[in-house]
Amino acid sequence: xxxxxxxxxxxxxxxxxxxxxxxxxxxxxxxxxxxxxxxxxxxxxxxxxxxxxxxxxxxxxxxxxxxxxxxxxxxxxxxxxxxxxxxxxxxxxxxxxxxxxxxxxxxxxxxxxxxxxxxxxxxxxxxxxxxxxxxxxxxxxxxxxxxxxxxxxxxxxxxxxxxxxxxxxxxxxxxxxxxxxxxxxxxxxxxxxxxxxxxxxxxxxxxxxxxxxxxxxxxxxxxxxxxxxxxxxxxxxxxxxxxxxxxxxxxxxxxxxxxxxxxxxxxxxxxxxxxxxxxxxxxxxxxxxxxxxxxxxxxxxxxxxxxxxxxxxxxxxxxxxxxx
Ligand SMILES: NC(=O)c1ccc[n+]([C@@H]2O[C@H](COP(=O)([O-])OP(=O)(O)OC[C@H]3O[C@@H](n4cnc5c(N)ncnc54)[C@H](OP(=O)(O)O)[C@@H]3O)[C@@H](O)[C@H]2O)c1
Numbered sequence: 096x097x098x099x100x101x102x103x104x105x106x107x108x109x110x111x112x113x114x115x116x117x118x119x120x121x122x123x124x125x126x127x128x129x130x131x132x133x134x135x136x137x138x139x140x141x142x143x144x145x146x147x148x149x150x151x152x153x154x155x156x157x158x159x160x161x162x163x164x165x166x167x168x169x170x171x172x173x174x175x176x177x178x179x180x181x182x183x184x185x186x187x188x189x190x191x192x193x194x195x196x197x198x199x200x201x202x203x204x205x206x207x208x209x210x211x212x213x214x215x216x217x218x219x220x221x222x223x224x225x226x227x228x229x230x231x232x233x234x235x236x237x238x239x240x241x242x243x244x245x246x247x248x249x250x251x252x253x254x255x256x257x258x259x260x261x262x263x264x265x266x267x268x269x270x271x272x273x274x275x276x277x278x279x280x281x282x283x284x285x286x287x288x289x290x291x292x293x294x295x296x297x298x299x300x301x302x303x304x305x306x307x308x309x310x311x312x313x314x315x316x317x318x319x320x321x322x323x324x325x326x327x328x329x330x331x332x333x334x335x336x337x338x339x340x341x342x343x344x345x346x347x348x349x350x351x352x353x354x355x356x357x358x359x360x361x362x363x364x365x366x367x368x369x370x371x372x373x374x375x376x377x378x379x380x381x382x383x384x385x386x387x388x389x390x391x392x393x394x395x396x397x398x399x400x401x402x403x404x405x406x407x408x409x410x411x412x413x414x415x416x417x418x419x
Contacts, residue, residue: 096139097399101380103299104273106215106246108173108381110374111396112142112303117326118387119157120150129161131392135384136167138396144276144303144383145209146177146220147201151184155208163210175303176205177250177276179220193223195234202238216303217244218276222252229263236269248274248301254290261298271298274380279304279373281313281354281417282347287378301380304373308385308395309347310339313369315355317348326387346419353416361409363401366391370398371405372413 098107113135119128132143143162145155155176162172178201181191189196198219205214217238219231238244249257249272257275264271275294279287279302287302294300308314311325317340321327327336341347358365373382386392 096141098141099380100301101216101246101274101303102295102301104246104301106173106273106301108142108303109140110379110381111138111140111370111398112144112381112383113140113392114144114305114383114385115149115154115158116144116146116305116385117149117329117332118154118385119145120153122329122387123157125157125160127389128157129164130389131386132158132161132167133165134389134392135396136165136172140396141171142173142175142215142303142381142383144175144216144305145205146175146180146218147182147205148177148180148220152182152204152208155205159208159210169211173215174209174211175216175218176202176209176214177218177220178202178205179223193219193226193231193234195230195237198231198234199238202243206243213242214244215246216274217247218250218274219248219252220250222249222256228256228259229267232260232263232269232271233267235272236264239270246273248272248276248303250276251278251286254294257291257294257298257300272300274301274303276303276305276383278306279376279379279382280307280309281369281372281413282309282350287376291378295378302378303381303383304379305383306385307370307373307382308366309351309369310335310385312339312347312351313354314366315351315358318352318355350417350419354413357413357416361405364394364397366395367397367401368413370395371401372410374398374402375410
């Protein structure tokens, strides 16, 4: 495993980490979740990502129980939660968003479900137009001061919103956000590479990036249409299918086909190649993997080996093949 600093902080996360979205508490039962966390840990993974919203809190329960069962040393791993969407099906106004009340309540709930005394990373899962950024920065700072959160950050905030949070923190002497959690993959790269470009040096911002396989599209499993067993065909995920496949003019399936054809030419499995591509960006602190089966996770963990194997010419071919 390779370890990378979370931006300019002293926290070293494994370059490959493991998250629970869609899988834990849904398709992935307790036994499989435990098996995958054990495999990831044995491979050197030290960061496990979660959120209040994943399976309405059940993903955190499953992860917390697995980590406790496996007796992982608390000082050896990092675990996260995210607040915003709420952990119930129809949240009331105080059960969602980034108000001081919900940020604090959600933190306490995550600590209980994950069975830990503190969260290593705590994210604002989206910006909240109904809460002043200052209120959220103050709430996060309070949790940091109380030792309930070590590093706080944002997920899919605009560069302007992140800047605003830093400005408030500096002015009021509060803990600023350390990291952002954006989507990043071969088909979705503008925010990480362009919009956030000035923020890395300006704030020492770290990134924990999500959906390196574009929810499986880059494995080639949807090259001939949405098959029944994949994530995009799951009940209740029509919105995700529309988002991932996009409109025909975006040519996302066509680009995925070209990518998987090139992977085959290079003699590589598409999934670790797509993940290795994310790892090439030095502003990526950790690439968060998702898997619905242990075999997928094992394949994806090969990404670091792929990164070492390929030369610049191969990466150039890949960029050309997948260009928008
Ligand atoms: N902050 C946010 O808003 C946000 C959003 C999304 C995710 N996340 C975090 O990022 C983590 C990773 O994101 P993601 O799960 O979307 O990652 P991803 O790698 O893009 O998608 C993972 C899914 O792709 C399929 N897959 C994975 N490896 C495969 C392989 N080798 N061969 C074939 N299929 C494979 C599996 O689904 P099927 O087998 O069901 O097809 C798996 O669940 C999440 O778990 C979560 O912690 C954060």
